[in-house]
Amino acid sequence: MAKLTLILQSSASNQKRSLDALTFAKNAIKQGHEITCLFFYRQAVDHAVAQTPAENEKLIQQWSDFKNQSGIPLVVCHTVAERIGIDEFHPSFEATGLTALSKAIATSDRTLQF
Numbered sequence: 001m002a003k004l005t006l007i008l009q010s011s012a013s014n015q016k017r018s019l020d021a022l023t024f025a026k027n028a029i030k031q032g033h034e035i036t037c038l039f040f041y042r043q044a045v046d047h048a049v050a051q052t053p054a055e056n057e058k059l060i061q062q063w064s065d066f067k068n069q070s071g072i073p074l075v076v077c078h079t080v081a082e083r084i085g086i087d088e089f090h091p092s093f094e095a096t097g098l099t100a101l102s103k104a105i106a107t108s109d110r111t112l113q114f
Contacts, residue, residue, distance in 0.1 A: 004110050005036055006035060006113075008040050008047070008113075009114065018047065018059055022066060038072055039075045044076075047074075047090075
């Protein structure tokens, strides 16, 4: 089976796109694929804000549950987050740089963007 890197670029306010990525990730694992990295980039860094807006609480909880069940870290680009003023992150997310994404892409068979 394939090793996959998933990159989310859409804001948490675009819940459909985020849920599409989450559903894809769950189905990929069920089919035996390995997800090496779930990277939240560009507008998607807003998934990781420490104080989740009320309209996104259920979505972020679903991502947190996925992380807890799968053991796959939810990685957010700290550089982009800093640029838009996010300095505290939700406990389910870990902040890192593009180096982590580059390494994940290098070890993956496929990279998909949402």
